[in-house]
Amino acid sequence: MNSIFDPSHRTLPLSRRRFVTGVAAGAVVAGLPVSRSAATETPNQLPHVLRGNQFDLHINYLPVNFTGRPRTAVAVNGSVPGPVLRWKEGETVTLNVTNHLAHDTSIHWHGLILPSNMDGVPGLSFNGIRPGETFTYQFPVKQSGTYWYHSHSDFQEQLGNYGAIVIDPADTDPVACDRDYVVLLSDWSDDSPQDIYAKLKKEGHYYNRRRRTVSDLWQEIRQKGVAQTWRDREMWNEMRMSDRDISDVTGYTYTYLMNGQTPDANWIAQFKRGEKVRLRFINGSAMSIFDIRIPGLKMTVVASDGQNIEPVTVDEFRIGVAETYDVIVEPADDRAYTLFAQTIDRSGFARGTLTPHPELRAEVPAMDYAPVLTHRDMGMDHSGHNMNGMDHRSHDMGSMGGMDHSSHDMGGMDHSQHADHQRPGRTSGLGRAGFGSNAPVKHYPSEYGPGVDMRAQMPANGLHDPGIGLRDHQTRYGRRVLTYADIRNLTPTFDRREPEREIQLHLTGNMERYMWSMDGIKFSNAEPLLFQYGERLRITLVNDTMMTHPIHLHGMWSELETDDPEYIPRKHTIIAQPGSTVSYLVTADAYGRWAYHCHLLYHMPGMFREVRVV
Numbered sequence: 001m002n003s004i005f006d007p008s009h010r011t012l013p014l015s016r017r018r019f020v021t022g023v024a025a026g027a028v029v030a031g032l033p034v035s036r037s038a039a040t041e042t043p044n045q046l047p048h049v050l051r052g053n054q055f056d057l058h059i060n061y062l063p064v065n066f067t068g069r070p071r072t073a074v075a076v077n078g079s080v081p082g083p084v085l086r087w088k089e090g091e092t093v094t095l096n097v098t099n100h101l102a103h104d105t106s107i108h109w110h111g112l113i114l115p116s117n118m119d120g121v122p123g124l125s126f127n128g129i130r131p132g133e134t135f136t137y138q139f140p141v142k143q144s145g146t147y148w149y150h151s152h153s154d155f156q157e158q159l160g161n162y163g164a165i166v167i168d169p170a171d172t173d174p175v176a177c178d179r180d181y182v183v184l185l186s187d188w189s190d191d192s193p194q195d196i197y198a199k200l201k202k203e204g205h206y207y208n209r210r211r212r213t214v215s216d217l218w219q220e221i222r223q224k225g226v227a228q229t230w231r232d233r234e235m236w237n238e239m240r241m242s243d244r245d246i247s248d249v250t251g252y253t254y255t256y257l258m259n260g261q262t263p264d265a266n267w268i269a270q271f272k273r274g275e276k277v278r279l280r281f282i283n284g285s286a287m288s289i290f291d292i293r294i295p296g297l298k299m300t301v302v303a304s305d306g307q308n309i310e311p312v313t314v315d316e317f318r319i320g321v322a323e324t325y326d327v328i329v330e331p332a333d334d335r336a337y338t339l340f341a342q343t344i345d346r347s348g349f350a351r352g353t354l355t356p357h358p359e360l361r362a363e364v365p366a367m368d369y370a371p372v373l374t375h376r377d378m379g380m381d382h383s384g385h386n387m388n389g390m391d392h393r394s395h396d397m398g399s400m401g402g403m404d405h406s407s408h409d410m411g412g413m414d415h416s417q418h419a420d421h422q423r424p425g426r427t428s429g430l431g432r433a434g435f436g437s438n439a440p441v442k443h444y445p446s447e448y449g450p451g452v453d454m455r456a457q458m459p460a461n462g463l464h465d466p467g468i469g470l471r472d473h474q475t476r477y478g479r480r481v482l483t484y485a486d487i488r489n490l491t492p493t494f495d496r497r498e499p500e501r502e503i504q505l506h507l508t509g510n511m512e513r514y515m516w517s518m519d520g521i522k523f524s525n526a527e528p529l530l531f532q533y534g535e536r537l538r539i540t541l542v543n544d545t546m547m548t549h550p551i552h553l554h555g556m557w558s559e560l561e562t563d564d565p566e567y568i569p570r571k572h573t574i575i576a577q578p579g580s581t582v583s584y585l586v587t588a589d590a591y592g593r594w595a596y597h598c599h600l601l602y603h604m605p606g607m608f609r610e611v612r613v614v
Contacts, residue, residue: 116592145306
């Protein structure tokens with residue numbers, strides 16, 4: 001059986017025998033016109049949307065040139081991204097996937113509820129697809145909305161093996177629109193993903209080119225004084241961390257794409273004044289979190305991770321790796337607008353144009369200021385307590401208060417490193433469904449070792465936090481930013497049971513050594529998480545790192561607890577803010593072996609668990 005991760009594979013040199021030529025990667029356009037007239041008015045429309053319930057997909061090598069240097073991508077049906085797959089809720093789809101590569105491949109149908117043997121994760125769901133072989137995926141379509149597909153083999157996702165899925169509802173769509181476009185964001189590097197990973201393993205800050213300067217030091221001294229500036233610098237130095245380490249891989253090597261087109265190529269979508277335009281944003285990148293806005297237009301968010309939500313109007317929203325958001329915009333003027341997606345670290349952006357006429361263009365805005373990590377992102381108390389005299393060398397981000405870690409008193413919670421994941425009876429301390437946990441944050445013995453460089457002692461709830469770099473946008477720019485607290489499911493909560501038990505799972509790592517884990521245990525050493533079929537449980541994520549992690553549970557919904565038990569939103573990927581907590585409910589209604597991991601590609605080899613529903 002193939003292992004889930006094998007970073008040893010490298011991109012092979014291009015050979016005429018190894019690829020099937022197709023449309024140029026830079027020419028892919030993912031507009032989905034609603035009517036024939038809209039189709040004729042969409043520029044450069046290509047026959048890349050595949051509809052129906054039977055599909056033949058070919059994974060092959062493709063020559064591409066995004067930066068002026070020819071490279072080789074891994075493509076689906078000869079394009080990067082692959083074709084948009086448009087399905088109908090209630091039908092059964094059959095997908096014959098043929099591997100034309102020199103090594104194994106796979107496709108995972110991200111966010112779809114399906115049998116575990118169709119999930120597409122080598123080593124868990126199946127053996128993978130060997131060179132020259134065809135694997136047939138077949139499963140019923142039980143949902144509607146915006147999703148995507150990507151490889152779960154090696155680092156092929158970084159190389160172009162991904163595409164969009166749009167599922168039309170069986171009944172009338174509650175979201176009315178005149179035009180419908182997919183906006184698929186991704187990141188491309190001319191360096192092989194194996195080389196990127198090797199550089200990160202040697203130096204976790206390798207791609208961070210935003211280091212402190214002398215002028216930064218003087219500015220801090222003016223703001224905080226010499227003594228406080230010295231204490232802050234001493235703390236960061238002792239921890240061997242950088243307060244500007246926002247993204248592991250940055251625009252130093254990445255070119256950011258919108259529907260396969262670079263910012264200079266400028267993907268274009270058309271509209272007529274007064275129309276309602278649906279934009280289906282998908283973050284299909286390997287490592288890049290984007291902040292989305294359209295200067296001059298409000299966006300009404302109508303779906304999150306494929307699920308309809310109560311409409312909420314914002315100016316900006318953050319989309320983590322693997323998340324999807326559908327928005328409605330209504331241009332009232334006969335002018336062009338820029339679709340602007342800047343990265344969380346402000347090292348680059350993707351962009352496109354929404355325009356009534358192909359010749360019209362809009363100004364590309366300047367990127368916002370680059371964020372800096374603070375005590376809040378370390379999981380410290382946010383009430384302004386005096387940090388003087390704290391012993392930061394423990395990297396605990398706060399006093400341990402004499403905690404006895406040998407007692408293993410975890411407040412009645414189930415924990416991921418315990419050998420017996422039996423279904424306990426209802427325990428005291430569980431909060432009500434929809435409102436989150438009442439249990440205190442506890443750190444496990446496994447978190448104390450060379451693979452963990454910090455532990456958040458006073459993490460805040462990340463529900464109301466728009467995220468680092470966005471927290472002052474309302475006051476600074478007058479832009480309303482979406483938070484998870486704004487999301488309410490359009491229909492009532494499906495499973496109203498209270499959780500029977502809780503798993504407190506810590507996201508851990510050591511940035512200097514580039515080691516990532518859960519509860520301080522890397523995937524290769526971790527026991528599976530056992531869920532009892534039919535049980536209702538809560539997972540509380542505690543992010544003990546200063547990085548933003550998008551966490552994806554395969555096969556089951558992650559029902560985000562937003563303090564409204566009546567309309568709990570269902571998601572497949574949930575952002576855990578730095579030094580913060582977030583909780584969600586899970587109904588274990590799918591037998592089998594499932595992947596559960598951070599969706600940052602180079603975190604995944606360590607920050608990964610197997611979930612078994614038995």
